[in-house]
Amino acid sequence: MPEHLHFWGRVYRPIVRRLGRWYRSSRYSESYAATLRPGSLVVHQQSIQLPGLPAALHGLRIAQFSDLHLGCFVRGVDGAQVAAQLNALQADVIVFTGDLVDFTSYPRNGTSPDIDTTLNALHAKLGVFAVLGNHDYFAGVDAVAAALARNGVTVLRNSGAALQVEGAQLWLAGVDCAQLGFANLPAALAAAPADAPVVLLAHEPDYADEAAADGRIAVQLSGHSHGGQLRLAGLGAVKHTRMGRKYVLGLHRVGGIWLYVNPGVGAAMLPLRKNCPPEITVITLTGEQRA
Numbered sequence: 001m002p003e004h005l006h007f008w009g010r011v012y013r014p015i016v017r018r019l020g021r022w023y024r025s026s027r028y029s030e031s032y033a034a035t036l037r038p039g040s041l042v043v044h045q046q047s048i049q050l051p052g053l054p055a056a057l058h059g060l061r062i063a064q065f066s067d068l069h070l071g072c073f074v075r076g077v078d079g080a081q082v083a084a085q086l087n088a089l090q091a092d093v094i095v096f097t098g099d100l101v102d103f104t105s106y107p108r109n110g111t112s113p114d115i116d117t118t119l120n121a122l123h124a125k126l127g128v129f130a131v132l133g134n135h136d137y138f139a140g141v142d143a144v145a146a147a148l149a150r151n152g153v154t155v156l157r158n159s160g161a162a163l164q165v166e167g168a169q170l171w172l173a174g175v176d177c178a179q180l181g182f183a184n185l186p187a188a189l190a191a192a193p194a195d196a197p198v199v200l201l202a203h204e205p206d207y208a209d210e211a212a213a214d215g216r217i218a219v220q221l222s223g224h225s226h227g228g229q230l231r232l233a234g235l236g237a238v239k240h241t242r243m244g245r246k247y248v249l250g251l252h253r254v255g256g257i258w259l260y261v262n263p264g265v266g267a268a269m270l271p272l273r274k275n276c277p278p279e280i281t282v283i284t285l286t287g288e289q290r291a
Helices: 007-024 028-038 076-089 112-118 134-150 187-189 206-214
Strands: 041-048 061-065 091-095 128-129 159-165 168-176 200-201 220-224 250-254 257-261 280-287
Touching: 007 028, 028 076, 041 257, 061 076, 076 112, 076 280, 091 220, 112 134, 128 168, 128 200, 159 187, 168 187, 187 200, 187 206, 206 220, 206 250, 206 257, 220 280
Parallel strands: 041 280, 061 091, 091 128, 168 200, 200 220, 220 257
Antiparallel strands: 061 280, 159 168, 250 257
């Protein structure tokens, strides 16, 4: 039994697992897959202006995707379509902000091939990076982390990496799952150069309050909330998740940092989205505009 999963999750996991198995083997499996194909999967362009950004980093493009939830309603072949579109964007760096697999899945007995099919061709000039989400822990975190690393993805677990561009540096930091109490921001920033702008990957968007209080973060990129997955006119998100209640979707200003919440690619509990389509986000960093 995977650790960390709460009581009710253990109760309804077998039900969702059976639903997922039926769905993947049925003719309906193509209905959600269709939303991930070119022309249907949203590619959202988002510019973020950072005063003092080194000139060499002006125009740096970060392609973000999140919450694939492989192994339930999303198959490896569907994930591969997403990866091909990410590659086609030719962003400088690709980041994944958690929940690679669904909590109904065990990577060691079926989902690992889906991960390999999805990630083995993914590439970017400055690398591909990821943080882990709560579902990755529920499904078997060591297996998920190993599968990511096997496919050339650098997993940031309370750590960071310096991205070098023509003598300038950007510190890409990542914290481990905050919902389960594993985030350690000081560790993720321990080796950050004093003059380097910091982009933080954190699965849970509401972690932005803590990140903003630190004072060193410029941008936080998150997922987790699915944007609500089902959104109704006048009501917004039908369902909120822990640490994804305050900041649910899109761009937010939180203290001195910018937060972008990606609505995710996959689906949880039901293979359904309403007024909240799957999305790849391309973040473009810009400096101060000059008159």
